[in-house]
Amino acid sequence: MGVVGEAGRRDAGRYAGVTALGLVSAALALALPYALGHTLDQLLRGAAAGWWIAGCGALVAAQTAAAAGEDLLAGLATARAAATVRRRTVRHMLAAGPPAAGQGTGDLVTRVVGNAADAAVTPAAAAALPAALAAPVGGIVALGLTDIWLAAAFLAGAPLLTLLVQRFARASSDCVTAYQNAQGRIATLLVEALGGARTIAAAGSEQRETARILGPLPELGSHGRRMWRVQGRATAQAAVLVPLLQLTVLAVGGIRLSAGALSVGDLLAASRYVLLATGIGVVVGQLGAVVKGRAAAARVDEVLAVPVPAYGERQLPEDGAGTLELRGVTAVRGAETVLDGLDLTVPGGSCVAVVGRSGAGKSVLAALAGRLADPDAGTVLLDGCPLPELTATGLRDAVGYAFERPALLGDTVADTIAFGPRPLPPDHVTRGALAAEADAFVRLLPDGYATARNQAPFSGGEVQRLGLARAFAHPTRLLVLDDATSSLDTVTESRVAQALFHPPTPRTRLLTTHRPATAARADLVAWLDSGRIRALAPHETLWAIPEYRELFGGGDGG
Numbered sequence: 001m002g003v004v005g006e007a008g009r010r011d012a013g014r015y016a017g018v019t020a021l022g023l024v025s026a027a028l029a030l031a032l033p034y035a036l037g038h039t040l041d042q043l044l045r046g047a048a049a050g051w052w053i054a055g056c057g058a059l060v061a062a063q064t065a066a067a068a069g070e071d072l073l074a075g076l077a078t079a080r081a082a083a084t085v086r087r088r089t090v091r092h093m094l095a096a097g098p099p100a101a102g103q104g105t106g107d108l109v110t111r112v113v114g115n116a117a118d119a120a121v122t123p124a125a126a127a128a129l130p131a132a133l134a135a136p137v138g139g140i141v142a143l144g145l146t147d148i149w150l151a152a153a154f155l156a157g158a159p160l161l162t163l164l165v166q167r168f169a170r171a172s173s174d175c176v177t178a179y180q181n182a183q184g185r186i187a188t189l190l191v192e193a194l195g196g197a198r199t200i201a202a203a204g205s206e207q208r209e210t211a212r213i214l215g216p217l218p219e220l221g222s223h224g225r226r227m228w229r230v231q232g233r234a235t236a237q238a239a240v241l242v243p244l245l246q247l248t249v250l251a252v253g254g255i256r257l258s259a260g261a262l263s264v265g266d267l268l269a270a271s272r273y274v275l276l277a278t279g280i281g282v283v284v285g286q287l288g289a290v291v292k293g294r295a296a297a298a299r300v301d302e303v304l305a306v307p308v309p310a311y312g313e314r315q316l317p318e319d320g321a322g323t324l325e326l327r328g329v330t331a332v333r334g335a336e337t338v339l340d341g342l343d344l345t346v347p348g349g350s351c352v353a354v355v356g357r358s359g360a361g362k363s364v365l366a367a368l369a370g371r372l373a374d375p376d377a378g379t380v381l382l383d384g385c386p387l388p389e390l391t392a393t394g395l396r397d398a399v400g401y402a403f404e405r406p407a408l409l410g411d412t413v414a415d416t417i418a419f420g421p422r423p424l425p426p427d428h429v430t431r432g433a434l435a436a437e438a439d440a441f442v443r444l445l446p447d448g449y450a451t452a453r454n455q456a457p458f459s460g461g462e463v464q465r466l467g468l469a470r471a472f473a474h475p476t477r478l479l480v481l482d483d484a485t486s487s488l489d490t491v492t493e494s495r496v497a498q499a500l501f502h503p504p505t506p507r508t509r510l511l512t513t514h515r516p517a518t519a520a521r522a523d524l525v526a527w528l529d530s531g532r533i534r535a536l537a538p539h540e541t542l543w544a545i546p547e548y549r550e551l552f553g554g555g556d557g558g
């Protein structure tokens with residue numbers, strides 16, 4: 001059962017209410033023609049009809065109240081379903097980790113924002129369907145009860161109506177799915193372009209980019225037009241068919257009236273029953289919502305099908321030194337085996353720099369070290385515990401990260417630095433900022449650490465320093481830095497190096513770098529080559545190897 005089905009089950013009471021009120025409203029709508037017909041006959045007969053007139057008024061009021069109640073309940077249940085679907089999808093997306101290559105951010109946003117809302121309509125539309133069907137079916141039965149010839153006249157044309165509904169559901173389902181997929185592709189291209197807006201402006205390629213983003217537009221347009229054509233054809237056919245059916249029934253009714261088989265009131269009632277019987281528009285509308293919602297729900301369920309890493313129950317040993325082991329680790333990205341049975345032990349409390357040519361797999365290794373991704377084979381252990389056996393908070397309390405381009409999250413600058421699995425005392429925040437050489441520029445902001453994060457423009461180096469401050473502020477036993485000092489000028493970097501290479505409290509550090517000076521400061525260098533660790537030794541030792549020197553452009557060794 002998809003997430004929409006689950007949301008529907010959780011709010012079963014409300015949806016049952018929608019069905020019940022819908023059926024009550026349909027029953028009252030069916031009772032009204034009889035009451036009107038009978039009232040007319042009474043009046044024509046000159047009999048007292050006061051109570052009947054009052055009854056008709058009461059029926060109209062009750063039906064209006066039931067229909068309003070149905071709409072209100074459906075609206076409330078739909079809003080709750082949309083909230084549930086969005087909450088679950090967002091939680092799942094973030095828990096699943098970084099999206100795989102090819103999974104566009106824009107497309108994911110479309111699924112959570114647009115498709116979730118369309119999908120959430122489905123249970124209410126489905127709950128309203130019995131009532132939408134009850135009115136036409138009841139109308140036919142009532143026609144039959146009034147006079148069997150009236151029902152026979154209607155049923156002669158009914159197969160055409162059924163065919164119309166079936167064809168509409170089938171044809172619109174295909175184009176709705178294709179339309180939503182094309183929408184997702186446009187959103188992906190747009191998000192990508194907004195991320196690279198500076199590059200686009202610098203390259204002067206706004207027009208070409210606009211054309212690229214709107215590339216799927218003709219396809220979107222053609223699916224959209226097909227959707228409207230299907231809808232329009234169904235409406236037009238219904239518009240011809242429905243009055244024809246009404247006229248046929250009324251003509252038969254007229255003949256039966258002149259033969260004395262029907263009263264004038266019966267004919268009035270029949271004219272309203274036939275209207276209810278041909279309530280195809282309502283059914284088509286409800287079906288349209290269900291079809292669109294099902295297609296949208298399928299796109300939401302695809303997001304939820306992405307596996308989320310499972311966590312265990314284990315806690316790390318209290319006195320662990322932070323020893324990191326990668327045993328026989330293989331990582332496949334796309335068609336490429338990036339890490340191929342790699343073994344590496346980072347001794348507790350030491351600092352190991354991972355070096356290798358660009359694309360060697362340093363970032364992939366860094367991601368595996370703190371379980372931002374799981375290896376395709378092999379095991380990663382921290383203080384002897386395989387990472388998947390740790391609890392989620394235990395793992396995040398133990399491993400900190402700093403990235404080349406960190407995302408700044410949280411409301412204020414202090415929140416950005418404190419961003420983590422649990423609240424962080426303010427002195428930790430300032431200590432982290434001091435260690436990352438961020439304290440001075442943060443204090444120059446209008447409200448210092450309390451400055452709203454989105455009010456403060458930061459340079460690339462400042463963003464990196466805030467990312468480092470976050471990593472330093474959290475007392476994790478393992479710190480993974482993925483090219484996290486690449487944008488710092490050399491003076492700042494050598495100051496930050498103090499905190500990095502001589503931490504006030506012992507912690508294990510794994511850092512990826514392209515800089516020989518950084519590699520030289522680490523206790524050991526892990527040289528990544530062809531998916532494995534080619535050597536694990538101090539920088540000075542490795543420097544004797546010409547191929548190693550070539551990694552750094554054959555420089556002077558830092």
Ligand SMILES: Nc1ncnc2c1ncn2[C@@H]1O[C@H](COP(=O)(O)OP(=O)(O)OP(=O)(O)O)[C@@H](O)[C@H]1O
Nearest residue numbers: 100101333334338357358359360361362363364365
């Ligand atoms: N999600 C992904 N999907 C497909 N391929 C990927 C993915 N992530 C990484 N790769 C590929 O894996 C290889 C290793 O990438 P990685 O980012 O780890 O290299 P790196 O050594 O850190 O490079 P650099 O020094 O340039 O940052 C590259 O060929 C990259 O294209």
